[in-house]
Amino acid sequence: MLFLFLVAILFYAPWLALMLIKASQDVSIPDAIDTPLILEAAATAFSNWLTLMAVLLCALSLRLLRQRSVQFLWWWLVVVVVLTLIVNRFIPFLFHIRHLLASLPAMLLLAAAGLIQLQRWRWAQSIICGLWLVMGVYLSFHPTFASDLPGALRMISRPGFEAALQAIEQNADPADAVIFRLTGADVEYLYAPPLDYYLYGSSLRYSLLSMVNARDDVLIDDASFVNTPFAERLAAFIGDSSRVWVAWVKNLPPDAQTEALNHLLAESYSLCPAVIEMPDMALEVYSRGNSCAD
Known part of the structure; x- marks a missing residue:
């Protein structure tokens, strides 16, 4: 045996x-x-x-x-x-x-x-x-005990996040593209459910930067998501939007995705003069033509 x-x-x-x-x-x-x-x-x-x-x-x-x-x-x-x-x-x-x-x-x-x-x-x-x-x-x-642990997700300022949402919901149009950058690209998908919760029922077209033009049910390692170049997904998400709203957490280091976003915006959009500052977050509006005044 x-x-x-x-x-x-x-x-x-x-x-x-x-x-x-x-x-x-x-x-x-x-x-x-x-x-x-x-x-x-x-x-x-x-x-x-x-x-x-x-x-x-x-x-x-x-x-x-x-x-x-x-x-x-x-x-x-x-x-x-x-x-x-x-x-x-x-x-x-x-x-x-x-x-x-x-x-x-x-x-x-x-x-x-x-x-x-x-x-x-x-x-x-x-x-x-x-x-x-x-x-x-x-x-x-302790305010930072959990967030200071190795591997912990970055804590987002609730006042800053809610102020950005309020400004976007009051001023953005459904035809605008709204992009959030809340943390590093490798773990940002974990913030998708909270973002959907806060914007539940909204008519806005929004996305996390790392998840642009992804299906709602897509997995972060899904082949249809991974095999599509980020620049291609980003361009498809923004499309012909007259305005692009970009909200991000301050002090995040730049990466390849932010460089791709800045390059695309520099080619076709101009920065509107009103840059909204808020606690721990910033919000910028980019436009084609004269749509800043709308």
Whole structure:
């Protein structure tokens, strides 16, 4: 029986290698986070910025290592972290610390086991619990705690975004082209559902810059989307519009898509004198002929 099992594995091995190669090609992310950074970020965030204290408490739990429950927790923590990092080494997919979230319960329970070892010093237990609670509440209200984590999506100013929407809805015509640039092209498609929510029922023809002239149900890796050059999609979206509205988040670095947009606008449009400034965002209007005055 064992021999037949080994023979089956031998015959399946080439297909297993092919499966792993294919999975690597489909799942790999160019901007995946490397191992040192993901470990540092996860340890800092999961411990409420109290990394050293969490490490010491987990180390104290080793005094209970003879207990099966503690052994299980340590196996849980080590296997999840090590296995995730090994897979990430060959198939880069880690772009946020949430991919290590399965290790958080084990880490917290080990820290609690270590805290029990300090029962002779109740005052120390009270200080540690109080400090952990205070830091948790503080980070819950920290304005950039989540957005500063590696791989986090850029936070958009709500006042600036709503001001841009209001200006566009009050002044743009259905025949105009409205383009938003809210973040980098590689992840901007994630902002499409919120944009559709805010503009639900609007007659305006709008799009994210990276998603211009794409179907509503298109996937970011769909062949019909990827194989069409961006400049071609952009030109098709703008078409013969008399005006083009461009709203973007300030401080975003230029890229190939913004260069293509600027080149197209410079060829056929002129910038209207009224450039609307708002918190963290800017809005420009480009026109053909005298449509600025409309």
